[in-house]
Amino acid sequence: MLEAIFMAAIRAGTPLLYATLGEIFAERSGVLNLGLEGLMLAGALMGFVVSHITSSAWLGVLGALLIGGVLSLVYAFLTITMRVNQVVAGLALTMLGAGLSGYYGQAFIGKTASQFSPIYIPFFSDIPFIGKVLFSHDPLVYLSYVLVPLSWFYIFKTRWGMNLRAVGEDPKTADTVGISVFKIRYLYVILGGMLTAVGGAYLSLAYTSMWIENMTAGRGWIAVALVIFSAWNPLRALLASYFFGGVASLQLRIQAMGVAISSHLLMMLPYALTIVVLSLISSEAMRKRIGAPTALMKPYSREERE
Amino acid sequence: MRRAVWLSILVLTLIACSIGGFSFAAQGKLKVGFVYVGPVGDAGWTYAHDQGRKYIETKFPNVETVYLESVPEGAESARAIEHLIAMGCKVIFTTSYGFMDSTIEVAKKYPDVVFMHCSGYKRAKNVGTYFGRMYEARFLSGIVAGMMTKSNKIGYVAAHPIPEVIRGINAFTLGVRKVNPKATVHVVWSNTWYDPATEKEAALSLIEAGCDVIAQHQDSPAPQQAAQEKGVYSIGYNSDMSAFAPKAHLTAPVWNWGIIYEYVIKSVLDGTWQSEDIWWGMNKGVVGLAPFGPMVSEEVKKEVEKYKELIVSGKFHPFGGPIVDQEGKIRVPEGKVATDKELLEMSYFVDGVVGKIPKK
Numbered sequence: 001m002l003e004a005i006f007m008a009a010i011r012a013g014t015p016l017l018y019a020t021l022g023e024i025f026a027e028r029s030g031v032l033n034l035g036l037e038g039l040m041l042a043g044a045l046m047g048f049v050v051s052h053i054t055s056s057a058w059l060g061v062l063g064a065l066l067i068g069g070v071l072s073l074v075y076a077f078l079t080i081t082m083r084v085n086q087v088v089a090g091l092a093l094t095m096l097g098a099g100l101s102g103y104y105g106q107a108f109i110g111k112t113a114s115q116f117s118p119i120y121i122p123f124f125s126d127i128p129f130i131g132k133v134l135f136s137h138d139p140l141v142y143l144s145y146v147l148v149p150l151s152w153f154y155i156f157k158t159r160w161g162m163n164l165r166a167v168g169e170d171p172k173t174a175d176t177v178g179i180s181v182f183k184i185r186y187l188y189v190i191l192g193g194m195l196t197a198v199g200g201a202y203l204s205l206a207y208t209s210m211w212i213e214n215m216t217a218g219r220g221w222i223a224v225a226l227v228i229f230s231a232w233n234p235l236r237a238l239l240a241s242y243f244f245g246g247v248a249s250l251q252l253r254i255q256a257m258g259v260a261i262s263s264h265l266l267m268m269l270p271y272a273l274t275i276v277v278l279s280l281i282s283s284e285a286m287r288k289r290i291g292a293p294t295a296l297m298k299p300y301s302r303e304e305r306e
Numbered sequence: 307m308r309r310a311v312w313l314s315i316l317v318l319t320l321i322a323c324s325i326g327g328f329s330f331a332a333q334g335k336l337k338v339g340f341v342y343v344g345p346v347g348d349a350g351w352t353y354a355h356d357q358g359r360k361y362i363e364t365k366f367p368n369v370e371t372v373y374l375e376s377v378p379e380g381a382e383s384a385r386a387i388e389h390l391i392a393m394g395c396k397v398i399f400t401t402s403y404g405f406m407d408s409t410i411e412v413a414k415k416y417p418d419v420v421f422m423h424c425s426g427y428k429r430a431k432n433v434g435t436y437f438g439r440m441y442e443a444r445f446l447s448g449i450v451a452g453m454m455t456k457s458n459k460i461g462y463v464a465a466h467p468i469p470e471v472i473r474g475i476n477a478f479t480l481g482v483r484k485v486n487p488k489a490t491v492h493v494v495w496s497n498t499w500y501d502p503a504t505e506k507e508a509a510l511s512l513i514e515a516g517c518d519v520i521a522q523h524q525d526s527p528a529p530q531q532a533a534q535e536k537g538v539y540s541i542g543y544n545s546d547m548s549a550f551a552p553k554a555h556l557t558a559p560v561w562n563w564g565i566i567y568e569y570v571i572k573s574v575l576d577g578t579w580q581s582e583d584i585w586w587g588m589n590k591g592v593v594g595l596a597p598f599g600p601m602v603s604e605e606v607k608k609e610v611e612k613y614k615e616l617i618v619s620g621k622f623h624p625f626g627g628p629i630v631d632q633e634g635k636i637r638v639p640e641g642k643v644a645t646d647k648e649l650l651e652m653s654y655f656v657d658g659v660v661g662k663i664p665k666k
Binding site: 001004008011012015102106107109110112203207208209210212213214215217219248249252253255256257258262264267 | 344345346347348349376461492493494495496497498500501502503504506507508510511512514515517526527528531549550660661662664665
């Protein structure tokens with residue numbers, strides 16, 4: 001029973017984890033991208049379509065990476081070069097992703113595609129309990145196990161990561177020491193969008209194997225909150241994502257066991273927590289304390305002086 | 307300045323990309339319009355309505371049909387309805403509960419147009435309502451589940467706690483218990499109509515709890531996929547979902563809306579149409595079961611056939627007394643059947659259901 005709950009937490013947390021990881025990169029560079037929901041939907045559709053046509057789920061992931069990259073390039077152009085308000089542009093990206101995927105996805109509803117299935121890993125999968133919980137998943141979950149520590153190491157322990165953080169903290173200073181603020185922001189907004197789109201593709205290629213309009217059902221918005229939850233740290237993002245996935249799956253299992261507890265109440269928990277966290281960080285002082293990138297949401301221009 | 311030009315080019319391109327096409331057919335003699343809440347390919351609710359639309363196109367050569375899909379519920383749907391009228395529709399079917407108020411509102415402005423609203427209760431001189439007695443088919447699918455289960459635990463992935471869903475769960479359970487009094491039906495609420503990942507997880511949680519047949523109420527076939535993966539049986543809903551889970555899918559209670567549509571169109575063409583409340587069942591063929599999967603035995607099919615005939619002939623009612631609720635209270639006494647009002651307002655689980663209805 002406990003095994004099943006932890007397994008489900010990882011399964012349900014993985015799409016959130018990819019999106020959260022992606023957004024951490026974007027926000028670390030100082031760009032808030034609220035379009036995660038749209039990016040996930042586009043990734044879910046593109047991944048499914050490519051997998052449907054080529055019968056290869058991995059090519060599907062490649063397709064998701066591509067569409068995520070293209071859409072975030074548009075977003076980067078709008079917010080970094082055009083310096084459009086990031087909140088407005090993010091909402092627009094969400095609507096664009098939902099609209100486009102709904103429209104072009106109509107022909108693919110009810111179709112089947114090649115999907116990821118659980119892979120047995122010799123030795124690891126045989127460990128009692130842990131083997132079942134951690135190593136009875138599909139390749140995209142394993143990939144996320146690798147990506148999380150790698151991202152953490154990259155952001156906090158490498159020179160490139162330092163440049164990334166510098167741009168998110170103080171773009172002006174970064175610029176004066178020769179770091180290209182624009183290049184870095186473009187790079188990580190696009191990388192973030194690509195990862196987010198893979199989170200969407202996880203829903204249509206691994207979690208379930210189908211495409212249905214609006215199938216992300218709000219997960220992109222949860223990921224936006226999870227970034228703050230995790231204080232822009234990939235390791236904490238893993239915990240936060242699994243926690244959210246765990247609560248959502250736990251409440252279903254509590255019902256299945258026949259325990260009389262309101263499903264509405266349990267279902268509400270993650271969302272209530274989200275609201276609490278979002279209200280907490282709405283104050284400038286609090287954001288500083290938990291380590292928000294100082295230049296988040298502030299467009300950068302060389303000419304302007306403050 | 308240059309920035310502004312760039313921006314407007316971009317915005318225009320994006321708008322051009324995202325404008326979806328409305329689908330419509332060519333002009334005809336009697337034009338009939340359909341307003342759908344979902345995409346026609348959802349394999350669920352809207353798909354079933356669209357099958358009905360296609361059916362009347364083949365039945366009446368003088369009728370042309372038009373539809374608008376993925377129309378949001380609420381005030382916005384009024385514009386969709388007016389759009390159909392502007393295109394010359396004389397009969398309009400609005401196929402979701404949430405279109406109720408806008409249907410009534412638009413109907414006031416166009417007294418010459420016939421409106422039919424699905425699953426609502428508000429009527430007017432030119433607005434009728436229609437629905438199907440899905441509980442009859444649910445009862446039959448319960449018989450299949452009750453005879454196919456080995457663990458005597460059957461899972462039901464429930465959508466939202468409204469009377470329609472509760473009625474379905476109860477009818478299903480009564481069917482299960484008719485043939486297998488030892489079996490129980492375990493309910494998990496997903497609180498969604500359409501979230502494949504959550505619905506699949508809900509089905510998995512029921513399978514983990516020992517259920518070996520999974521039934522559902524949502525429009526997505528995700529619970530079917532969960533059953534297939536875990537090697538248990540499943541019962542679909544809305545339309546034949548066997549394509550999504552050929553090894554698991556036993557059958558599905560399905561809609562045949564074409565029968566109601568044919569009746570309405572015929573009465574409009576004859577000039578005999580008047581506003582009424584249509585609530586038809588299996589006797590008219592509006593609801594039924596999808597073809598059985600190969601794993602369903604002859605014995606099961608015979609039992610289903612027996613009850614089908616009894617229901618169709620009116621000799622048996624799934625909600626015929628005594629109906630006892632979870633607490634042991636008698637809700638419908640022996641010798642009586644539940645009235646339509648009782649059916650439409652159902653807010654209790656019958657004996658045999660394991661689970662609670664969330665309080666508002």
